[in-house]
Amino acid sequence: MPDFRELSRASARKARDMPCTMVDDFLMDMDRTACYRAISTRDIRFDGRLFVGVKTTGIYCRPICPARTPKFENVSFYASAAAAQEAGFRPCLRCRPEVSPDLAFWRGSSNTVSRALALIESGGLDGDDVEGLANWLGVGGRQLRRLFRQHVGASPIAVAQTRRVLLAKQLIHETPLPMAEVALASGFNSVRRFNETFLELFGRPPAALRRSRDKTRREAGALSVRLPYRPPYDWDAMLSFLSARAIPGVEIVAGDSYRRTIAIGGKCGVISVVPAPKNRIDVRVRFPEMAALPQIIARVRRVFDLAADPDTIGAHLALDPSLAPLVAARPGLRVPGAWDGFELAVRAIFGQQITVPAATKLLGKLVQAFGDPLPPAMTDSEGLSHLFPFAARIASSNLATLGMPGARAMAVTSLAQAISADPAIFSRGASLEDAIVKLRALPGIGEWTAQYIAMRELREPDAFPAADIGLLRAMTDGEGRRPSPAELLTRSERWRPWRAYAALHLWAAGVPHPALSGKIDEREAA
Structure with missing residues (x-):
């Protein structure tokens, strides 16, 4: 193990004082000395960005693992859990890599990789192969594999497999689900394959990883799972945004919780989300088919923007003097996602030329008239009663x-x-x-609505509605001159690739804004 007193000053400063905006680029170079310093000091900034494989044990850990730091010559470093697992290491049972922040969406500079990771999380490789995924993204399979090697350090198949294993490991540790249900809920196609994978990785059956035998009875079809995020997180701002748009009968925001009805694969249920200790949220799921859990988790992560790296985003946006005080005031601001694209698009069209409360009330009427009621076993006394109407039902209805x-x-x-x-x-x-x-080719969708859907449903971090009245007002200069949309678009170039977050900071700065509290521009009218 090297003596840190003998390290060059440049290497020491590189590991100790590296700005957050440079961490990911630096890790791609995998400077062993600086990476070793990060794990030796348990530097929390590297959690989710760096994984260490220990050659003597065959285990990979988070940089904050409380275990004794291994010798320098016995470790190797990886930019993702998938890369470490593909290299033959198994997840640590002590620091539990499955609960580390998932920052893969924000790693590297490849938009193709970011979109591919989003599709994989949503099950893009469950029923298709890498060639099919690549075709959807408009690239060749060989190019996609090369990009994954460059930016993630593992193949797309390895990423999908690692996600399944880590979710299964989390469910084993945190829930009393029987092993057969854990296999289905984590995305394995068969219990046999599930058992074989865990025997291969851990040398023991999956049931042996359960630390305690939970004898408590659980409600049929219900379980809780905790999802991590990287702090800070402005939970109040997130709930305020969702509360203002909560559709009567479908969504409820009460106290510090968000609850809504859901429908996947012809089945329906209810989820609730509340903040939990240690930078996590607690998601309670009541759903008859646990095989839908990966999709449910992916959507929850999308709604609450759990994959964001606020340090990296904030450091980049703060380079602009006009945004720096806004970022400092709201360091954990996220871009709220949408549960369903059709639901979001209908909301946007309903809201044209009317206030958010008026649009929400109208959506409540739509739900009561055309939404399927929840089964009696799923209904409660707190207002959740219907599913949002399906597109096929609306297509044949008289609104x-x-x-x-x-x-x-x-x-x-x-x-x-x-x-x-x-x-x-x-x-x-x-x-x-x-x-x-x-999106603009769809009926009733103009530029503003298309950018808004891209921000909230497609999770495009660079979507930016430059013609938005609220953004133009927020960028008014000291002489009272408001920029034109073209000028704002030019100004926003310095905010790439995080323009959606810049928009949220400008909207949250207290300036009246049609998307947050008022009317949507009449240019969006059909």
């Missing part, structure tokens, strides 16, 4: 009965027909530009 303008009702009906014909419209594709073009 004029809701008392809304005919043109807008026709736009929603036409949108529902388009979604029914192509349910993949709201899936991430090859680029943000392609997504905007595809």
Whole structure:
């Protein structure tokens, strides 16, 4: 093991004082000396960015693992858990890599890799192969594998397999689910494959990893799982945003919790989300098919923007003097996601030229008229009663009965027909530009709405509605001059690739804004 007193000053400073914006680029170089210093000092900044494989034990750990630091010559470093696992290491049972922040979405400079990771998390490789995933992203399979090696350090297949293993390990540790249900809930196609994988990794059956035998009885189809995030997190801002838009009968925000009805694969249920200790959120799921759990977790992570790295994003945006005080005031601000693209698009169209409360009330009428009621076993006394209407139901319904303008009702009906014909419209594709073009081709979707859907549903961190009135007002200079949309778009170039977060900071700065508290620009009208 090297003596840190003999390290060069440059290497020591590199490990100790490296700005957050440079951490990911630095880790791609895998400077062994600086990485070793990070694990020796249990530097929390590297949690989720760096994993260490210990050659003498065959285990990989987080940099904050409380175990004794291994010798320098006995370790190797990896930029992702998937890379460490693909190299033959198994997850540590002590520091539990499955509960480390997942920052893979924000690692590297490849938008293709970011979109591929999002699709993999949503099950993009469960029923398809790497070639199919690559085709969806508009690249070749060989190129996609090369990009993954460069930016993640592992193949797409290894990433998908690691996600399944780590989710299964978390469910074994944190829930009383029987092993057969853990296998299905974590995305394994068979219990046999699940058992074989754990025997291969840990040398023991999965049941042997359960530290305690939980004898408590659980409600049928219900369990809780905790999902990590990287602090800080502005939970109040997130709940405030979701509360203002909570659809009656479908969503409820009360106290520090968010609850809503969900539907996946013809089944329905309810989820609730509350903050938990140690930078995690607690997600309680009541759903009859545990095989849907990976999809549910992926959507929860999307809604609450759990994959964001606020230090990296904030450090970059703070380079602009106009954004620096806003970032300092709200360091944990996230971009709220959407549970469903069709639901979000309908909300956006309903909100054209009316206030957010008025649009929410109108959506409540839509739900009562056309939404399927929850089964009696799922209903509760706190207001969750219906699912949001399916596109197929809206496509064949007369929305004029809701008392809304005919043109807008026709736009929603036409949108529902388009979604029914192509349910993949709201899936991430090859680029943000392609997504905007595809969205703008839909009935009732203009530039603002397309950018808004890209921000919240497609999780495009660089989406930016430059013509937004609230953003233009927020950027008014000291002489009272408001920039034009073209000027704001030019100014926003320095905020790439985090322009969506810049927009949230500007909207949260207290300036009245149509998306947050008022009316949507009438140019979005159908």
